[in-house]
Amino acid sequence: QLQLVESGGGSVQPGGSLRLSCAGSGFTMDYYAINWFRQAPGKEREGVACISSGGEITTYADSVKGRFTISRNNAKKTVYLQMNSLKPEDTAVYYCAGRVYGSDCPPFNYGMDYWGKGTPVTVSS
Helix, strand or coil: CCCCEEEECCCEECCCCCEEEEEEEECCCEEEEEEEEECCCCCCCCHHHEEEECCCCCEECCCCCEEEEEECCCCCCCCEEEEEEHHHHEEEEEEEEEEEECCCCCCCCCCCEECCCCCCECCCC
8 A cells, every 4th residue: 555654743842843754655665756745724735845766855945944854764765854943833734745756856836646644743832
């Protein structure tokens, strides 16, 4: 069964850190660029970060540059999103999604082949 499963979400105070994981199964994750998206209540979904299939290329939304880091371990079929200096506006459900896109990252507005079900992140004092 093809699936992506997110984990690592939770509640944290402003300035804190969380590490999200996205584990793939049932497909060859090595071929896929993996994106993280998020959707806050009442807002549209937005792209957060992307890592290319081989991990050489990463892209970030301006709102998270310098605070979030995306990485991957293809042997473990897992992509990570390290989130530091968290702000209340980072509160959202975070989703990972995969798409075959050669050795590059697709733009955030491109369709994805697979989606996870999401993990919630709450940043509040």
